[in-house]
Amino acid sequence: MGAFIGRRILQGIIVLLLVSFIAFIIFQYLGDPVMTLAGRYATQAQRAEVREALGLNKAFYVQYFNFLKNAFQGNFGMSYVTKVPVLNLILERLPASLELAIVAEAFAVILGISLGVFVSANPKNFASKFLMTGSLLGISLPTFLVGILLIYIFSIILGIMPTSGRGETVTILNFWRSGLLTFDGWRHIILPAFTLGMFQMALLFRITRGAMLEVLGAEYIRTAWAKGLKGKSVLFKHALRNALIPVITMVGLQFGQLIGFSIVTESIFQWPGAGNLLLNSMYESDFPVVATYVIIVALIVVMLNVLVDISYAFLNPKIRY
Amino acid sequence: MLNKINQIRKTKFFIHFIKKPIAVTALIVISILFLGALFAPVIAPQNPYDMDKLDLANSLLPPIWMEGGQSPYLLGTDVQGRDIFSTILYGSRTSFLVGISVVVISGLLGGGIGLFAGYFGGIFDTVVMRTADTVLSFSKTLIAMLLLGVFRHSSIILVILAIVISDWVQYARTIRGEVLSVKEEEYVLASQAIGGTSLRTVFKHVLPNSVSPLLVVAAVDFGIAIMLEATLSFLGVGIPVTQPSLGMMISQGRNYLYAGKWWLIFFPGLTLMALVFSLNLISDWLRDEIDPKVKNI
């Protein structure tokens, strides 16, 4: 087991190194750090000066090594536009993104799993068939269209939901701004969370159904039925518990993706999260922000994946990679 | 010929298929849309990509059955005077082109890489799988935007390339999994014992086993590629504005929704949804068909 964990962590580190390399390329070559640092109107001589100061005349690998060294010390450089350390800029925005992702995930998990259980318990039911097909509809519309339609229906026509922003927030522990402690905050998070979580919900619903059907077909469940145990007890005590393993794995793996995918949702609802910042920075050619965002999100995704794999190995000793 | 048809009719696959009205309907929908796109120049009353044919005098006409609707603009026109119906036909070409290209290129590339990775294992396998993990830690939208940031000029080829970069991974993983399991099969082990497995042997056994899971991946991927193309148009980094795709039409049409000009977004949106929904239905059916236990998603 120890060897497995070690190997899995090592793999994670390799992935992060690769990501950092890509981030370095973005940082160095996508934007022109000189042009943006020296200002658009700088003269040739001023540009050369900045080039020298930034060490852009040094060999490629030296520059990459410096980039890595700085990154390890939490120094990801300055935003071209606001001239503040990029890391702070992103960390400030991360709570909003994480809250959105958590609420979206919670919504997807609760609804997805309960529907999945319902459908697997009543496979022949008309409602089940309808739900199965309907869930596909949820993954047949692009996110931006879903968001726009929701705003149109709930904010414009019905006028009952706020359209943008996070609403009232409360700062906890001096750094985490939370919208989840106020009523206003909850009202603001509903539409974006639903938009973001819909795809996930459809996915979890289908996985749960699949896992449940498989478990329900297994020997011990049939024995349980045969022993005359009540339907509900079999369904929840025995079947669901076993079926949940792949579902939970999926939740862990997909959570990181939710943060990544929230770019579009955040832009439609003007959600003050990291995704919105990324899009803004992209449009402003503020590449240090883009590069750092890439690294931070990758860090979250990779850590989650490693944790999921390790816990999965604990739960299911048959699995070895 | 008849013989052949009879042969097909007897296959299990076909019988199962014909028994599923939903899957049949889905296939019919896809076929109609595909034929419409293919024969767009013949069917469409207007070539919406020919700037010469557009006339602002026909701008924003409602569908033909509404007051003010005009022939031949069946589903109305957009602000440039493009016939919506024609643009949907032409725009579906872009969607199909993107979808098919992405599936074929990612399939071949990812399939090939997955096959070698699974077969050779070792360093090559590690490199491939870690690269795959790396790709997966970026969202598809992000990859596409970064790539378009590099080239600073949008085109269909770039959109396709952007999607392929993130999509080959699923194919590679699927094939690799198949190779790994086949490698453990008795007959392969046996052939190994009597003289070593060649890549050809594995390939011969892997391919038939992988077709169905690959089809499932492909059908889902097709839909995702089409939606991603739409999203890129929405973000302003998609294909050229003078050659609207379904995604571009939706993205432009959203600005007219509030003005009551619903047809600009409704018809392309419905087409896109019908297409992706049908693709998902097909993949769903395929999955059930391949794995009676309904093992995974």
Added chain:
Amino acid sequence: MSIKSSKILILFIFVSLLFVGSIGVLAQDSQVSVAVEAPPRTMNPHGSDADSNLSIMSNMFEGLLQRNTKGELMPALATNWERVDRFTWRFELRKDVKFHNGNDFTWEDVQYTFAERLENPEVSEFISFGSSIESVSPVDGNEWVIDIVTKDPIPYFDQNMHQVFIVDKESTMERSQGEMGTEPIGTGPYVFDEWVKGSYLKMSANENYWDDLPEVKQAEIRPVTEASTRLATISSGEVDILQGIPVTMYEAVENNSNLQVIARPSRRAIYLGLSNEDKMPTSDVRVRQAMYMAINEEELIEKVMFGHATPAAQIPDPPTAGYSEKIERLPYDPERAKELLEEAGYGDGFSITLTAPNDRYVQDEQIASTVASYLSKVGIDVEVDAKPKSVYFEEVMNNELDFYLIGWFDGTFDFGRSYSKLLHTIDEETGYGTFNGARYSDPVADQIYEVSKKVIDPAIRASLLEDLNRLAMGKENVAVIPLHYQEDTYAIYKGSGVHFVPRPDTWIVFKEMSFK
């Protein structure tokens, strides 16, 4: 009722409460929230010369002068000013003004701003203006009267003073660039509270302001880039004022009884730049005339701008020094256009790429498409390349484009300044032609511009600039193809009770707002 259904009922009640609760949310008294199109880039007052940034900065910072709602120059940090000679401008400074951090405003702050900040390319986009300053010094030892001497004559110097914001010398020198870029300290009527980039900016009234205290006590700017969301924020009363009603939705807003609509002619002209490189067909004036005449601007305004624009025949707008009533649009005449192309040797047409931003001007992408459609009817094959503005403007400034759609309005009301940036022969040393992506060059016109700089009498200067304008925009040169002046549009949520008068420069100035 079973337990299960009662649970559902509770859930239902909870959800409906969420919905109902939202209806009653009203803005607090004396608080005004404005939704704008473009997010501010930075809180450093010199970090961006975009009007969307200057607009917001003007609430926290002040220049030596300011403009009222009519666009006229008014005293601000200076109480009086005059042009002493060709190079010298004299300002009397206002006493007893304090920066938000409590520091006194003195001549040294002015000197520091002009001499140290503006010229530094790392923190300023006003470089060429900054580098033209020779000295800032008190007159005869009186610290409240200063002379600003320029290296070159800058006739419109005072016209620029409303957008060159003065910073506090002491705190600016102590603080890092990052702090300068995120925590603004000025002398303005509003004190900075909080900024979440891309989401909102909050300010509150400066209780120590030198002038009348503003009525609006809490001010909020909310950039909402997505047009439909922006409209939704005002329809639901989440914001009090909306800047920039999307023209496609204009009618819907007008018909909304909760909203009041204000429209005024915009100062911004939209025009097409054409490459002047010899190898390009567009360097031939006949081709330029032909392209001009092929565009049916009236129809474009009616259909694509939904009537919310007026045709333009030149770049400056009527109140600008140098605007000429005598310039007329070339008539729409596709037949004549074809003949002209024939004469120029392009009877079979040619291919060209029209580059446009897709997130900058009203209907920018659509205008480009329409232009392409008009030009294709006279045989010119146009490919449209629309892209985000950040990429686009860089390409314009690097002179990479052959044919592009761009807009311009000059905050200084001076065509001389516009000319030096848009049409003057490119000269990297002096900063001439920064936005002359079409590489237009006319030595005669450049000469007229040089002469105009030395003239002090505003009336004579204006007539010289008018000549310059006519020379460039006349039939013989067609330096650019002008399209139209946009319209500035605003929606006000009636329930908010805010009284708001839009400004010619589109700035959102909270101190000018009041409650009915």
